[in-house]
Every structure is written in structure tokens, then in C-alpha cells.
Amino acid sequence: MAIFDDKVRKQIGDILAKLADRVNLLYFTQEMECGICKETHEFLNEFTSLSDKIGLVVFDFVKDRDKAAHYGVDKIPAIVLLDKNDNDAGLRFFGLPGGYEINSFIQSIFEVSGLKEPLPAKAAEALKKIDKDIHLQVFISLTCPYCPAAVSAAHRIALESPRVRADMVDAGAFPQLAVKYNVSSVPKTVINETIEIIGAEPIEKLIEAAAKA
């Protein structure tokens, strides 16, 4: 069964026609695919077929455990975004970026492809001062209209700073993590296991919070 209907397929195709540089996606799944892994795989096959500027390489979470470890992939389904030179800026999607989250997925791909506005000077400066490793986990639900903004902000920071990694985590696909991090409202961003931000905050606030982590 097709993942996209004709209208959405055409819309996404039109958007992706404007990509600049190539973007390479890595997809981690496993041989006996779980329901959502299978669906995510089909989604990525269809999605990447809509542009010749997006590559897709599939890894097996178990057999390719070196790769998984290298990219810090500790759960599946996982999507890693690499730029045209296969550089990893630390952008991850855990779960299928459907529902509203298709928007953050497309936005992050565009930014990795080089199409982005410069960060405001103050934000860029504050980000440069961060001198430790930062891990942002943004918990979302696919029915949440505010969540893509939180994911995009976190991904944007990761893209700008070599010290930052940012994950989208679908609370619906990883309920045990939602329990572990006490997620009862989305978006919720957990920074280095210690700081929690509830709601979509502007990028400046996120950088400020990360600096305190």
C-alpha cells in the first residue's frame, strides 16, 4: 500500500525539487521488521524516490551494530541525516516522522542540504560558547501541531554546533522512554538527562538552557 496519497506525493515532490545539496539518509531497522519499522522503511523508500538529491542507506540494527554504535543509534526505527559529504551533524529521528512531524523532517532535510537562514548573531555567539557535549531529546506526538517547531529548533542547534546532537523521539513509538522521562505533555525537550523544557521555545531559550546543562 502506498504511504502517500497522490496529493501529498505531489506536494512533497514539488517541495523537494528545491533542495540544494545532496542529503544522505541512514535508516536503522532489523531483519524481522517491527510494524512501525516496516512502515518507516516504506515511508523512506517512497519519500526518497521523490527526489534524486536524497540518498538512502539501510542498516541492520543487530548485524551492523558497529554502525549503530558509531552513530549513537540505541533504538529503532532510527533515521540519521548526513550532508553531501556524509558528515554527521547529529540530527536524528527516532520513529516515523508522520502527522505534523513531516514538516520538521522536510525542514531538517532542507537545512542539511544548505538552505537555511543564518542564526541571529546573539544566538550564534551563545552557541559558540557551549564547550561540552549536549544531547537534546525532543519528545513529540504525531498529532501535535506545536511539536515540529521544537524539533526544528533542536535540529538547527545541532546543525550549527559540533557539540550538540538532537533527536526527535516519538513518544507513541517509544512508550517506555515516555515513562522514563515522565513525558505527559509534548513537545518536551530533555537536555543531557537533567534539564526539561516543556513546549516549543525559541532557539535562543533552548541555547540558554543547553548552556546550563
Added chain:
Amino acid sequence: MEFKLNIGPHGTDDRVVPLKEDVLYDVIIIGGGPAALTAAVYCMRKGVSTGLVTMDFGGQLSDTSTVENYMGYSYITGVDLASKFREQVQQFEIAVVEGKKADSIEDGREKKLRLEDGSVFSARTLIITTGKSWRRLGVPGEAELTGKGVAYCAICDAPLFAGKRVVVVGGGNSGIESAIDLAKIAEHVTIIQFLAELTADKILVDAFSAFTNTTVMYEHEVVEIKGELRVESVMVKNRATGAVSELDAQGIFIEIGLIPNNALVKGLLELNEFGEINVDCACRTSLPGIFAAGDVSSVPFKQIIIAAGEGAKAALSACEYVLREP
């Protein structure tokens, strides 16, 4: 699988430019809902230099599942309508700041608009279209436990309450819609209603009545939300007898209507008893050169088509002001 595509900044043929601090604009519009976006199109077509400052594009449209009363569409999702509005705005070379909150206004011949990040923009006229947001209860525990069981967006957060006991505050349309969403997955849903009956449309009340895992407490109000790290219980008071009781709950959804986003202009512009900006029939506020439109204004009835129409009117009033007062 559904995809709620809401094409982002690189998606459209957008000609938007950044808003600059060293330019004096003819008009700056604050907001990104139907009123703001309509005003933007009118200003750009009139050829005045225009800026738009908004936290998001769409406003309340982003919270609306379907719209069936905006002319030209017998049925459209809120998200689709919002992205059509946005596309129409982005055909113009309008100056935009997105994702930031306007914090304060300094009046004068040149009006200064300060944003939360400290940047300051100048314009000869302002159009305030900041709309409305969900009303808070204002009881102990609410602020502390927001995001820890206290929730305002049922479509976002309902899935996180599967198998739990939840309370919904409010018996209007949004309260009953949330209660229905929750009753499908929660262990039990209790509605706390201030009045002696539900005020939601009959069709919703009927759908709600079909569930058996629900209770409605009429003439009750929430007085406190308790919990250490997360919501554990909700204290409710019987408005007739004054008796207070404690309900076990892991979640509480607050659906008690909307309040105008007037913080930006409090103390500056005249407001009515509901906190809405007083406007005359040309969208003029109590200060010359400052206009207001849509849900944040005193215009009766809060609807998309009304907000859009008022936005058009405010834009034309502002353009006229710019031409008249050089």
C-alpha cells in the same frame, strides 16, 4: 498514516525578507493568525512597506481540526487553510520575524516594537492581531505541574494518558471534544463543570454519553491540583454545598475557553471589561496610528472570516493613516 504538510519556509516560492532594525516601516503587524495574514496581503498590495512579527503562522487555526464556515471551502482542515493563507502572504516581499514574541510598545510618531530577545523595530503604524490563547485555571499547582499532567492541548497530549485516570475541566465544546478523545483510551474521565448542565453542542454531548467510563460533576470547580513530580490528585469543590473532595487523577485537561493576548498593550491601549482592545468600526484603538483586529479586539463574534475581514479593514485604515500623516 496521515501527513499534515504545512509547507515550511523553503517550501514555497517565498519572497519573504528579514525585518530590519534600522528601517522605519510604514506598518508592522503583530500576530500570525487570520487577521494578521489578511492585513499583510492588503498592506503589500497597497504598496506600503510592511513588517510582520509573529510567534507562529496560523494562530488558532493550528488548533482547529476542520473548518466548515470559511467561504469558498465547504470543508478544509485548519492546517490547510493556514498554509494557504501563508502561501498567499509569502508571494510578497514582506519583512518577517517568525518564532518570536513581541514584548512591549513605545508610542510616538515612530512606534517602537521591542521583542523578547531585545531587538527593536520601528514603524509609523502598528496593527495588533495577537488573538486569544487558552485560559488558565489560576489554582495552586497548575503552573508547577504544567506539562507534568496539567495539559491544555488534548489533540497533542491525549495519547500519553492511555489507561490513566484523567479530569477534564469545562463542559463546553472543547471540553467535551477532549473528553471524547480521552474516554477512548483512558481508564476513566471525570468532567468538572461549573454550571448545572453541559454547554457543548448536542451532537457532542450525545457522542460523549455513549461512553461508560465517564463521570460528570456538575456545579463543581477545581480548587487545587496536587502532586510532587506529577499530578496525583485534583481537589474539587461543590459550589452548592461548599464541600471539598479529592479525586485521584494522573492528568487534568483544562478547557475553559480563551483569553485575549493583551499583555503587549496593557496600560497602553484602552481595553474593555473582557480585556479586549477597544476598537471603533475602522479598527482604530485609543492611540492614533495603532490599530487592532480579530479576536484580541472588541469586535463581537470570534470567527476566522470575521478576523480576516477585520484584518483587511485594519490594514486599509493603517494605509490611509500613513498617506494622510506624512
